[in-house]
Amino acid sequence: MKYTGHNFFLTTVCVLWFSSSFCQRLRYDVYLFGNKIGETIVERRDSSGFKCYTLRSNTYAKVLFVEKKSAMFTDEIFDKEGKLIASVFRNIKNEEKYLTRTISDKTGFLINKDGEKTLLPGPITFSSIMLYFFEPHDLQKIFSERLGAFFEMALQPDGTYLALLDGHSARYTYKAGKLMELEIKSTLGSVLMKRVQ
Numbered sequence: 001m002k003y004t005g006h007n008f009f010l011t012t013v014c015v016l017w018f019s020s021s022f023c024q025r026l027r028y029d030v031y032l033f034g035n036k037i038g039e040t041i042v043e044r045r046d047s048s049g050f051k052c053y054t055l056r057s058n059t060y061a062k063v064l065f066v067e068k069k070s071a072m073f074t075d076e077i078f079d080k081e082g083k084l085i086a087s088v089f090r091n092i093k094n095e096e097k098y099l100t101r102t103i104s105d106k107t108g109f110l111i112n113k114d115g116e117k118t119l120l121p122g123p124i125t126f127s128s129i130m131l132y133f134f135e136p137h138d139l140q141k142i143f144s145e146r147l148g149a150f151f152e153m154a155l156q157p158d159g160t161y162l163a164l165l166d167g168h169s170a171r172y173t174y175k176a177g178k179l180m181e182l183e184i185k186s187t188l189g190s191v192l193m194k195r196v197q
Contacts, residue, residue: 049080111148
């Protein structure tokens with residue numbers, strides 16, 4: 001059996017998962033038009049200086065009599081210097097599947113987004129999954145695991161952070177450095193995530 005970079009990444013995630021010395025778990029309820037449609041669980045695990053982030057989100061809603069189901073998964077590892085080693089993003093929307101893999105390379109990062117391959121210069125030290133755990137402060141360029149590209153955030157006068165990417169806007173609301181709400185607006189409407197714990 002060929003031992004690919006993807007297999008190595010998943011093996012490393014498993015090792016870190018079961019040998020972690022520190023774990024932080026956050027849960028968010030997901031709402032559409034005021035109705036709860038699912039939940040998102042995000043975890044950060046540290047082991048021997050390596051950091052592993054995971055996100056699991058499941059939603060179900062009926063929009064104009066059409067069922068909308070989504071199952072989203074993100075797995076990510078940072079090394080002891082705080083640099084991204086690899087990330088895998090998967091999203092299953094109804095019957096459609098989306099996959100973005102990011103693997104560290106000598107010259108940068110190899111991005112494979114739904115079969116389309118690109119090379120992105122590095123290093124990557126802050127990604128969108130980390131926004132659940134850390135307020136960005138003066139950071140402007142953040143790596144999107146879903147897009148396989150960087151995006152910018154801007155601090156708003158009301159203290160929230162606004163990001164514009166891929167036809168969507170995302171507003172992050174923090175309290176004492178903790179992400180309390182995330183509102184994502186698109187042409188289909190506004191999805192709101194509220195922190196539970």
